[in-house]
Amino acid sequence: MPTDTILSNATANFNRAAEMLSGEFDRDLLDKIAQPKEKIEITVGPQFDDGTIHTLKVFVVRHSDALGPAKGGIRMTPDVTLDDVAGLAMEMTWKCALMSLPFGGGKSGIVADPHDLDEYNKETLIRSYTRAAMRHIGPMIYVPAPDMGTNERDMGYVKDTIAYSAGQAGTQGCYVTGKPVILGGIPGRREATGRGVVETVAEACKALDLSLTGASAVVQGFGNVGGVAAAALRQRGAKVIAVSDLHGAIHNPAGLDVPALLEHHAKTSRLEGFPNGEAMDGKEMLELPCDILVAAAAASQITAENAPRVKAKLLAEGANSPTTPKADEILAENNVFVIPDILCNAGGVFVSYLEYTQETQQEQWTEEEVRARLAKRMCQKFAEVASTAEARKLSMREAAMYQAVKTVANALIARGKLP
Numbered sequence: 001m002p003t004d005t006i007l008s009n010a011t012a013n014f015n016r017a018a019e020m021l022s023g024e025f026d027r028d029l030l031d032k033i034a035q036p037k038e039k040i041e042i043t044v045g046p047q048f049d050d051g052t053i054h055t056l057k058v059f060v061v062r063h064s065d066a067l068g069p070a071k072g073g074i075r076m077t078p079d080v081t082l083d084d085v086a087g088l089a090m091e092m093t094w095k096c097a098l099m100s101l102p103f104g105g106g107k108s109g110i111v112a113d114p115h116d117l118d119e120y121n122k123e124t125l126i127r128s129y130t131r132a133a134m135r136h137i138g139p140m141i142y143v144p145a146p147d148m149g150t151n152e153r154d155m156g157y158v159k160d161t162i163a164y165s166a167g168q169a170g171t172q173g174c175y176v177t178g179k180p181v182i183l184g185g186i187p188g189r190r191e192a193t194g195r196g197v198v199e200t201v202a203e204a205c206k207a208l209d210l211s212l213t214g215a216s217a218v219v220q221g222f223g224n225v226g227g228v229a230a231a232a233l234r235q236r237g238a239k240v241i242a243v244s245d246l247h248g249a250i251h252n253p254a255g256l257d258v259p260a261l262l263e264h265h266a267k268t269s270r271l272e273g274f275p276n277g278e279a280m281d282g283k284e285m286l287e288l289p290c291d292i293l294v295a296a297a298a299a300s301q302i303t304a305e306n307a308p309r310v311k312a313k314l315l316a317e318g319a320n321s322p323t324t325p326k327a328d329e330i331l332a333e334n335n336v337f338v339i340p341d342i343l344c345n346a347g348g349v350f351v352s353y354l355e356y357t358q359e360t361q362q363e364q365w366t367e368e369e370v371r372a373r374l375a376k377r378m379c380q381k382f383a384e385v386a387s388t389a390e391a392r393k394l395s396m397r398e399a400a401m402y403q404a405v406k407t408v409a410n411a412l413i414a415r416g417k418l419p
């Protein structure tokens, strides 16, 4: 297997957990848990508005349904592979289990560059994905959500395509989360992952005896997760000294005005040109001296190569799989406290669960209720993982994986012999 990929990182983390659990469960059961339940590759050929047909692949993976229907976002990037989707689906299995949600893990991939698509053609492609993948989507099968390259509007198109195909005004039950509020979405879903990241950062600061007020923070990625996390960090008194996106980074040691930067980025789609900061290289930014580093961009950004130069006291994994297993070892040797992805960025799927129950029960939640429940669950889970880590002398990642895999194993045993 190639190294430093999403799947190899996820597999290495699982193998470590399986080792820890080998005295408690049969190896056969642990081997079964590692394998994806279903991996689907579909070819779609939507016709765009200029009349051209674009033939491309879409993927759906259901890694596990031991705890319930598979849950996980739709990633649209030009280089996403079936293996990436399998690795991400596996991570979703652990994340849902760790957060005590009645969901298994799943994920979708669409091999396309959203930046190459105007709104009309992106809608066409999302509808094409939905039509092709529809028999794998359902409230008791797999419930998608946004991920890199897809957003709230796209989830509205997913819901509409399914409702339209059934000749109905809506869907019975929840087929997709992260939808616009007007179509049954929940207030605060878009911000949930970034806010959840900062809840765990605040808890980690307490554990490290580090004041969040005045702490210096660096944020990689300025999209859905990174943008919201940067704003929430500043709101809670941290000094955000640098942020980056795919095109580069912007740095101001005195602290960036994040709301103004968000406005500038929304207008120009670039960080560069922001008046109150200096442009810098995105890779070098990861090595800036700071208290908190939030990795909220892509996979395998902290590797064996750059990990020795990471100077942050705390690394918050807003992205999925941003740290390779080798880098993890180096960070541990250097006493960098890592909040692992399956805990750190689980706020999104937790609020998706609230959306799922809201839609199933035809309820209406307020944003205050959503934020309060999000904060409570993130703090509760941070405390549980920290206590397992302390009791068993494990890192936070090992403790989170230990709890998650154990939960899935117990669910499989509770289901009996057939599944």
Ligand code: NAD
Pocket (backbone or CB within 6 Å): 146, 147, 148, 149, 150, 193, 220, 221, 222, 223, 224, 225, 226, 244, 245, 246, 247, 282, 296, 297, 298, 299, 318, 319, 320, 345, 346, 348, 349
């Ligand atoms: P997004 O597409 O909204 O934003 C991604 C951001 O990262 C963009 O600013 C992009 O320019 C930047 N980026 C990409 N590659 C980069 C690189 N090499 N260096 C610096 N910046 C880079 O995506 P998102 O929804 O914010 O997701 C970011 C990460 O968080 C992904 O790993 C995703 O799987 C994970 N995640 C997202 C959610 C969610 O609710 N959106 C939930 C859990 C995990």
